[in-house]
Amino acid sequence: MDASDAALVGAVGDGRREAYEVLIRRYAGAIAAVCRSKLGPRGPVDDMVQETFLRGYRAIATLTEPEKFGSWLYGIAVRTCLDWIKDKDRTEVSFDAIGAGPDALRDRSGRLEPDDGERPARVLGEVHALPEIYREAILLFYYQKQSYLEMSRMLGVSEAAVNARLTKARAMLRERLARAVER
Amino acid sequence: MTCAEFEPRLGAHLDGQLAGDERAAVDAHLASCDACRQALEGIRAQHQVLEEAFASDRRANEALAGRVVDAFRGRPRRRLWFISGAAAAAALLLGLLLLRERELSQLRGRLARSEESCRALEEQLRCAAIGAKTQVARLSVATGAVESRARADGEWEAVGPGGGLPEGAWVRTAPRSKCSFDCSDGTELRLNGATEICLEKPRAVRLARGEMFTRVAHDPARFTVTTDQATIEALGTQLNIVHRPSESTVLTVIEGSARMGAQTIASGYLCKVVGGKVQAPVPAHQLALLTKWVNEIVALKGKDSPELQIRVNELLAQIGRTKMEHLVEAEIRALGDHAALPLTRYIQSPESRKDGNRRRDAARILADIASSPSVPDFVALVGDEDPQVRLEIARGLQRLTGQTLGLGEKDWTAQDFARGADAWKKWLQANESTWSVPSNPKK
Numbered sequence: 001m002d003a004s005d006a007a008l009v010g011a012v013g014d015g016r017r018e019a020y021e022v023l024i025r026r027y028a029g030a031i032a033a034v035c036r037s038k039l040g041p042r043g044p045v046d047d048m049v050q051e052t053f054l055r056g057y058r059a060i061a062t063l064t065e066p067e068k069f070g071s072w073l074y075g076i077a078v079r080t081c082l083d084w085i086k087d088k089d090r091t092e093v094s095f096d097a098i099g100a101g102p103d104a105l106r107d108r109s110g111r112l113e114p115d116d117g118e119r120p121a122r123v124l125g126e127v128h129a130l131p132e133i134y135r136e137a138i139l140l141f142y143y144q145k146q147s148y149l150e151m152s153r154m155l156g157v158s159e160a161a162v163n164a165r166l167t168k169a170r171a172m173l174r175e176r177l178a179r180a181v182e183r
Numbered sequence: 184m185t186c187a188e189f190e191p192r193l194g195a196h197l198d199g200q201l202a203g204d205e206r207a208a209v210d211a212h213l214a215s216c217d218a219c220r221q222a223l224e225g226i227r228a229q230h231q232v233l234e235e236a237f238a239s240d241r242r243a244n245e246a247l248a249g250r251v252v253d254a255f256r257g258r259p260r261r262r263l264w265f266i267s268g269a270a271a272a273a274a275l276l277l278g279l280l281l282l283r284e285r286e287l288s289q290l291r292g293r294l295a296r297s298e299e300s301c302r303a304l305e306e307q308l309r310c311a312a313i314g315a316k317t318q319v320a321r322l323s324v325a326t327g328a329v330e331s332r333a334r335a336d337g338e339w340e341a342v343g344p345g346g347g348l349p350e351g352a353w354v355r356t357a358p359r360s361k362c363s364f365d366c367s368d369g370t371e372l373r374l375n376g377a378t379e380i381c382l383e384k385p386r387a388v389r390l391a392r393g394e395m396f397t398r399v400a401h402d403p404a405r406f407t408v409t410t411d412q413a414t415i416e417a418l419g420t421q422l423n424i425v426h427r428p429s430e431s432t433v434l435t436v437i438e439g440s441a442r443m444g445a446q447t448i449a450s451g452y453l454c455k456v457v458g459g460k461v462q463a464p465v466p467a468h469q470l471a472l473l474t475k476w477v478n479e480i481v482a483l484k485g486k487d488s489p490e491l492q493i494r495v496n497e498l499l500a501q502i503g504r505t506k507m508e509h510l511v512e513a514e515i516r517a518l519g520d521h522a523a524l525p526l527t528r529y530i531q532s533p534e535s536r537k538d539g540n541r542r543r544d545a546a547r548i549l550a551d552i553a554s555s556p557s558v559p560d561f562v563a564l565v566g567d568e569d570p571q572v573r574l575e576i577a578r579g580l581q582r583l584t585g586q587t588l589g590l591g592e593k594d595w596t597a598q599d600f601a602r603g604a605d606a607w608k609k610w611l612q613a614n615e616s617t618w619s620v621p622s623n624p625k626k
Contacts, residue, residue, distance in 0.1 A: 021252050028248035029241070038554065040519070046247060050254045057255065079617060082555055123236040129517060131551045133582055141198075142237040144244065148200045156585065163195045170194055174229055 009066035029144035037136040038081035052077040070154040126176045134169035318347040320364040324483040327360025355379040369400030394425045412456040416442040432456045471497040482521035495525035523553040546572040550579030562611045566604030570596045
């Protein structure tokens with residue numbers, strides 16, 4: 001059986017760095033989903049994930065409830081992204097950071113491009129246009145395939161709330177995509 | 184249980200997240216209910232689309248975890264977030280993690296200066312290569328690929344941010360790329376996707392195809408845009424021009440006026456030239472929607488841009504006044520977090536108090552789209568005099584922070600709502616280190 005988060009955090013506290021590598025592999029996808037939700041598809045997600053884990057390692061001695069490592073790390077990821085947003089001069093956009101945003105997927109009249117080959121990009125564009133908590137729920141579920149229980153622990157909400165957010169997010173997506181097709 | 188009660192469980196059922204009893208109950212209901220079976224199929228189809236859309240990201244997750252582990256083991260990181268991919272930086276980055284904050288800050292400064300020098304050098308080399316012609320425009324922002332060539336028969340080359348263009352240069356954008364050039368006379372040229380222009384002379388542009396939006400700087404010298412259909416002389420500042428080669432040119436005057444042939448077109452009018460014949464100008468409706476393609480460029484220029492504020496205000500003004508209001512609201516929402524500061528400022532402005540409904544619309548959209556840095560602004564707004572605005576802002580605070588501070592709808596509509604506003608202020612003071620990223624709206 002896989003070691004629990006609490007056991008791994010304890011091992012890190014005893015100076016076993018390799019235990020932290022297990023935690024990195026366990027949470028990298030979820031933290032990437034959170035960073036992507038905060039920064040959008042064009043944000044420096046990889047770098048924020050690295051920064052989150054480095055900050056987490058430096059601060060792990062302050063974690064008083066080791067079994068809540070996931071939600072604690074989630075808080076660090078949010079803070080790391082906020083710091084980046086605060087620091088970065090957002091009027092500058094580097095070419096290599098440019099990807100397809102929701103608007104880039106529309107033609108001149110505002111219609112979403114009908115090409116079926118573009119469907120994943122179109123869907124991703126609409127996901128990123130959702131309000132933050134719904135976008136985050138969709139990303140955590142589909143980006144990382146987390147269970148409702150894992151998501152609830154990380155987000156610090158009940159499993160019912162996770163279900164409600166995913167249900168609402170899916171309904172909003174269906175409505176947005178249907179509206180785009182009608183146009 | 185009714186269908187309405189089963190509906191929220193269908194997604195969880197599909198995701199395999201229901202416990203035994205609950206799962207059996209949903210299965211039993213599905214066996215006897217066509218409507219719910221149909222709803223489940225809809226969710227399943229959508230689930231497959233989302234699975235497919237995120238497939239490559241899931242595959243990339245393992246590699247990402249590997250890179251983070253490498254960084255943790257002290258191997259050089261691929262790229263640090265505050266530094267762009269400049270190759271010259273690589274050597275400086277080694278051992279960076281061991282440096283203290285003060286040293287890091289010095290290093291950032293040095294790196295910024297070295298990148299600046301590199302850019303200046305590249306610019307000088309570029310000028311030398313094109314025969315030291317006068318530069319007439321510089322690329323300020325772009326959402327994708329932009330290319331230029333010095334002559335009509337030259338090779339297309341990519342233009343980077345800040346890239347200068349000489350007189351006579353041609354520019355084209357990729358199908359979905361938008362960009363903006365700052366001209367030496369202060370004029371701004373914005374190009375939509377699949378557009379091609381030639382900067383024939385200072386203040387003389389040829390539009391070969393596509394769509395452009397100009398903000399023309401005042402100057403005694405005339406400013407013209409020529410197509411194979413017409414020559415447009417800008418007498419005012421803001422024009423939008425769409426050109427289909429050998430077919431038509433459509434000019435919309437947003438601000439000021441323009442002359443095309445014998446016609447003078449006033450702001451708020453559009454004028455078509457088809458087959459070389461200038462038609463009579465007609466009123467243009469929904470200017471904010473008509474030129475919505477520039478919103479992305481305006482947003483990239485910074486949340487603090489007065490033009491972004493004007494655009495958001497114009498879009499807000501359309502809500503409730505047009506059959507297409509859902510399109511208008513969608514445009515504001517499409518600006519995402521970029522619209523948060525303009526909406527906040529609108530709600531705080533004395534003018535907005537003249538139109539309570541519009542102000543409530545602004546609060547409703549703001550509560551949906553703002554991201555975490557708006558929390559201090561929300562705490563300032565939650566004591567608003569309008570109960571509906573307070574409710575919306577409290578909903579936004581709950582969305583952003585996950586908290587209600589135990590305050591419900593009644594608390595925000597009650598006479599002593601100030602108690603709730605004070606509670607949020609105290610909460611912000613106690614959590615200042617996490618949430619204090621003020622966006623500094625005008626008070």
